Amino acid sequence: MMKYGRVFNFSAGPAIMPEEVLEDIAAEVLNYRGSGMSVMEMSHRSQVFQTIRDKAEADLRELMGIPDQYKVLFIQGGGTVQFAMVPMNLMKNGTACYIETGAWSQKAIPEARRYGEVIVPASSADSQFSYIPDCSSLDIPENTDYVYICENETINGIAWHTLPDTKGKTLVSDQSSLFLSRPCDVSRYGLIWAGLQKNVGPAGMSVVIIREDLLRDDLPQYVPTYLRYKIHAENDSLYNTPNCWAIYCCGKVFRYLLDNGGLEAQAKRNEEKAAVLYDFLDGSHYFQATAAKEDRSLMNVRFVTPSKEEDAAVIAAAKAAGFENLKGHKSVGGLRASIYNAMPKAGVEALADFLRKYEKK
Numbered sequence: 001m002m003k004y005g006r007v008f009n010f011s012a013g014p015a016i017m018p019e020e021v022l023e024d025i026a027a028e029v030l031n032y033r034g035s036g037m038s039v040m041e042m043s044h045r046s047q048v049f050q051t052i053r054d055k056a057e058a059d060l061r062e063l064m065g066i067p068d069q070y071k072v073l074f075i076q077g078g079g080t081v082q083f084a085m086v087p088m089n090l091m092k093n094g095t096a097c098y099i100e101t102g103a104w105s106q107k108a109i110p111e112a113r114r115y116g117e118v119i120v121p122a123s124s125a126d127s128q129f130s131y132i133p134d135c136s137s138l139d140i141p142e143n144t145d146y147v148y149i150c151e152n153e154t155i156n157g158i159a160w161h162t163l164p165d166t167k168g169k170t171l172v173s174d175q176s177s178l179f180l181s182r183p184c185d186v187s188r189y190g191l192i193w194a195g196l197q198k199n200v201g202p203a204g205m206s207v208v209i210i211r212e213d214l215l216r217d218d219l220p221q222y223v224p225t226y227l228r229y230k231i232h233a234e235n236d237s238l239y240n241t242p243n244c245w246a247i248y249c250c251g252k253v254f255r256y257l258l259d260n261g262g263l264e265a266q267a268k269r270n271e272e273k274a275a276v277l278y279d280f281l282d283g284s285h286y287f288q289a290t291a292a293k294e295d296r297s298l299m300n301v302r303f304v305t306p307s308k309e310e311d312a313a314v315i316a317a318a319k320a321a322g323f324e325n326l327k328g329h330k331s332v333g334g335l336r337a338s339i340y341n342a343m344p345k346a347g348v349e350a351l352a353d354f355l356r357k358y359e360k361k
C-alpha cells in the first residue's frame with residue numbers, strides 16, 4: 001500500500017495518473033491560482049482558462065515536437081467518436097485501408113464502413129491477434145484515402161514498433177494506449193488521435209493531431225458541425241464548451257513529462273519497467289506472455305496461467321495483496337497488467353515478486 005492508501009493500479013483505462021500531478025490538482029481544486037474559483041467552475045471564454053488551454057497545447061507541441069503545419073485539437077466523446085470522425089472527414093474518394101490487429105481496430109472497421117469502402121490488406125486474426133502482420137509491402141489501391149492502424153492494441157497487448165509502408169498514402173493512427181509513451185515522428189502521420197484516459201488524464205476526451213491539408217470544407221452535408229475537424233481547428237477547440245477539466249488535467253501531465261526529461265526519458269523508463277515483467281514471464285513455467293516477442297506492448301502486458309480457473313485464482317490473490325485490475329478484458333480472458341507511464345517501476349517489481357512467490361507456492 002502506498003501513500004494516501006493508494007493501491008498498485010494496473011487498470012487498462014481509465015488508468016493511473018502520476019501522484020505528483022494529482023497532488024498538484026488537489027492543491028488547486030478549490031481556488032485556482034488566486035482566481036477564487038475551481039477550473040470546473042470557470043468560463044471557457046475566460047482569460048484564465050484560455051491560458052490553461054494554450055499552455056496545454058504549447059507543452060504538448062514541445063513534448064512531441066509537433067510541426068507547425070499540424071493542428072492540435074481537444075475533442076469530446078473519447079475514442080469511439082474518433083472511429084466515426086476519421087472516415088467522415090477523411091474519406092474523400094470513399095475508400096480506406098484498415099490493418100486489423102485486435103479489438104480496437106476491429107471496432108474501427110465497421111464504423112468506417114458506414115461511410116465508404118473499407119479494405120483490410122493485412123490482419124492477424126488467424127492467431128487471436130497475438131502479433132502485428134508484416135506491412136512492408138501492402139497491396140494498397142490507388143484511390144485509398146488513408147491507411148489506418150491501432151498502434152497499441154490495449155486488449156491484446158501488441159504494439160507497432162515499425163510503421164507500415166503506406167505507399168505514400170496518409171497514415172492515420174489510434175495511439176490511445178501508447179500516447180506519449182515514446183518519441184513519435186509526427187511528420188510520418190496525417191492524423192494521430194488518442195483517447196486520453198489510458199496514458200494521460202480523465203476519460204471523455206481525445207486529442208487529435210491533424211495535418212492542415214486534411215482539414216476539409218467540402219464534407220457531405222450530413223456531417224454534424226461538431227464532428228468536423230475544421231470547425232475545431234478554426235476555433236482553437238473552443239467552438240462549444242470543451243471538457244475544460246480534462247484539458248486542465250492533461251496539461252498538468254504534459255508539463256510533468258517535460259519536467260521529467262521528455263519522451264526519450266519516459267521511453268527508457270517504460271522499457272525498463274516492461275522488461276521487469278516480461279523477463280519474469282519468460283523465465284516462468286506457470287505464467288506465459290501471449291504476444292509475439294517482437295510485437296509486445298510496453299503498456300499492456302497480457303499473460304495467462306494453464307487454465308481459466310487458475311487465472312481467476314491468481315487475480316483474486318493479487319487483489320488481496322493490493323494489486324488491482326489485473327483481470328484481462330472479458331473478450332480474451334487471462335491476465336493483463338497495464339503499466340502506463342504513471343506506473344512506478346516499484347509497482348512492476350512488486351507485481352513480479354508477487355507472481356514469483358505465487359508460482360513457487
Ligand SMILES: *Cc1c(COP(=O)(O)O)cnc(C)c1O
Nearest residue numbers: 078079080104154174176177195
Ligand atoms: C480505450 C480505447 C478506445 C476507446 O476509447 P473510448 O474513450 O472508450 O471510446 C479506442 N482505442 C483504443 C486503442 C483504446 O485503448
